[in-house]
Amino acid sequence: xxxxxxxxxxxxxxxxxxxxxxxxxxxxxxxxxxxxxxxxxxxxxxxxxxxxxxxxxxxxxxxxxxxxxxxxxxxxxxxxxxxxxxxxxxxxxxxxxxxxxxxxxxxxxxxxxxxxxxxxxxxxxxxxxxxxxxxxxxxxxxxxxxxxxxxxxxxxxxxxxxxxxxxxxxxxxxxxxxxxxxxxxxxxxxxxxxxxxxx
Numbered sequence: 001x002x003x004x005x006x007x008x009x010x011x012x013x014x015x016x017x018x019x020x021x022x023x024x025x026x027x028x029x030x031x032x033x034x035x036x037x038x039x040x041x042x043x044x045x046x047x048x049x050x051x052x053x054x055x056x057x058x059x060x061x062x063x064x065x066x067x068x069x070x071x072x073x074x075x076x077x078x079x080x081x082x083x084x085x086x087x088x089x090x091x092x093x094x095x096x097x098x099x100x101x102x103x104x105x106x107x108x109x110x111x112x113x114x115x116x117x118x119x120x121x122x123x124x125x126x127x128x129x130x131x132x133x134x135x136x137x138x139x140x141x142x143x144x145x146x147x148x149x150x151x152x153x154x155x156x157x158x159x160x161x162x163x164x165x166x167x168x169x170x171x172x173x174x175x176x177x178x179x180x181x182x183x184x185x186x187x188x189x190x191x192x193x194x195x196x197x198x199x
Contacts, residue, residue, distance in 0.1 A: 009047045011037040016058035021099045025055060025108035025115075056114055062099045063122040074129055080137025081191050084130065084156060088180045094173040097164045127153045137191075147190045159183045 006014070015036035019028040030051050034044055048054040073086045100122050109115045130153035137143045159179050166175035 008039050008043050012039055012044055012047065012054060013057050013061055016054050017062050020058055021102065024106045059103065059115055060118045063118040066100050066122055067125060070126055074133060080133045080142050081187060083133055085184055088184060094164060094167045094176045097168055098161060101161045101164060123157060127157055130156050143190045
């Protein structure tokens, strides 16, 4: 399944990440993980205490990857609008959905404080990061003072996560793209309003 050198724990974590995304927690059995990773039962329980421990490592890895991917765009140069736009328009496998967002719909993950924590922390981090960028935009006069950064940041996250749902429901990425374009139009109106006010 994997090419190149990869340790057994890494294969187990990567396999669990993929299976959680595709099947959810209940559908990801220890046997399926072992088969996907090409690892024996003894190897799995040598490195992890059980499925919950392995799932937590996998969810943490997925959360870390999502943060790094978002930060690579949000931490770039350009105006606040340009950075939020770059985040919204970045390339995504829309029909697969968000690997972190989909975990919020898994009842077994949400029922576990330990498994839910990395998901909650990552979505909170994303909202805070977006809010900080939007606050910069307001402070620099790029957006009107009427823009509430934290509320718009929540709207950005909700648009992305909801866009995945709409796209998966319709079987086409067009619904995601339409949601993103709509949000950017609204955000652009705030910026245009700010420019008009200053002149």
